[in-house]
Amino acid sequence: MMRPRVGHIQFINCFPLFYGLIEKKFLLEVDLIKGNPTDLNRMLMENILDLAPIPSIAYARNYKDYILMPDISISADGEVKSIYLFSKLPIEDLDGKKIALSNISATSVALLRIIMAKKYRSFPDYFTSAPELGAMLMEAEAALLIGDDALRAKYNQDKRLYVYDLGREWKDYSNLPMVFAVWAIRKEYADKNREQIINIRDAFIDSIRYSLDNIQACAHKAAQWEEFADDYLVDYFRSLRFDFDETKREGLLKYYKEAQKLGLIDEVPPIDILEI
Numbered sequence: 001m002m003r004p005r006v007g008h009i010q011f012i013n014c015f016p017l018f019y020g021l022i023e024k025k026f027l028l029e030v031d032l033i034k035g036n037p038t039d040l041n042r043m044l045m046e047n048i049l050d051l052a053p054i055p056s057i058a059y060a061r062n063y064k065d066y067i068l069m070p071d072i073s074i075s076a077d078g079e080v081k082s083i084y085l086f087s088k089l090p091i092e093d094l095d096g097k098k099i100a101l102s103n104i105s106a107t108s109v110a111l112l113r114i115i116m117a118k119k120y121r122s123f124p125d126y127f128t129s130a131p132e133l134g135a136m137l138m139e140a141e142a143a144l145l146i147g148d149d150a151l152r153a154k155y156n157q158d159k160r161l162y163v164y165d166l167g168r169e170w171k172d173y174s175n176l177p178m179v180f181a182v183w184a185i186r187k188e189y190a191d192k193n194r195e196q197i198i199n200i201r202d203a204f205i206d207s208i209r210y211s212l213d214n215i216q217a218c219a220h221k222a223a224q225w226e227e228f229a230d231d232y233l234v235d236y237f238r239s240l241r242f243d244f245d246e247t248k249r250e251g252l253l254k255y256y257k258e259a260q261k262l263g264l265i266d267e268v269p270p271i272d273i274l275e276i
């Protein structure tokens with residue numbers, strides 16, 4: 001039998017999922033393929049992967065081919081600490097101004113458009129850019145970074161800039177958590193491989209629990225090749241949410257409804273979760 005082909009987001013936010021797997025040697029039983037979230041979605045579409053974490057908005061665009069893994073997501077209920085708008089002006093003053101968007105983000109790009117339109121009644125002039133803050137701010141009034149780029153830029157924050165956490169902005173607007181990534185499974189694969197999926201789900205849940213129980217060691221390892229102090233990542237891992245409970249699903253549905261109203265997705269998909 002083939003080993004399941006599982007995607008892995010190459011961001012620090014996924015480290016707690018990964019750390020326990022390394023420690024417990026579960027990695028030997030799956031083929032783990034790394035990439036950024038948008039690449040992983042493409043590989044899932046092309047049947048190079050069986051299941052993968054993907055930007056939550058990518059599920060809305062491909063839901064007919066996918067079913068969702070229960071119980072895991074990458075979410076935040078308030079501050080996310082790795083999705084920031086860095087701005088030269090207060091956010092209230094960005095209507096009609098240029099905003100540079102990280103080209104590795106899908107979910108947060110749409111989230112920013114929603115927040116600007118609904119919370120601030122602003123319609124900036126958006127353009128996509130490589131995720132390099134200095135270069136972005138040469139051309140734009142504000143810049144959106146996600147993942148490790150955002151963690152690094154915030155760690156070395158330029159005090160002249162206004163900084164807005166999009167998890168916080170969303171919570172203030174909707175009073176709900178925000179789901180940034182979901183685990184999508186190809187439907188064909190899900191139909192035939194229930195046992196494997198249960199094993200993978202359980203391994204991830206064990207891994208997250210192990211990582212959070214050993215959070216100092218986990219953060220120390222994640223910070224190994226970075227300039228961050230361990231505690232910066234301890235704090236980060238504690239603000240992320242890795243479950244996919246009722247209120248997360250409610251938050252996700254609300255996000256999809258808002259995205260659909262702004263024409264960012266064609267339809268609001270059902271939150272179709274594999275029953276296992």
Ligand SMILES: C=C(O[C@@H]1C=C(C(=O)O)C=C[C@H]1O)C(=O)O
Binds near residue numbers: 082105107
């Ligand atoms: C929390 C994060 O969520 C990520 C944000 C994504 C996006 O904006 O498209 C996609 C996947 C998530 O890993 C982050 O990377 O900072």
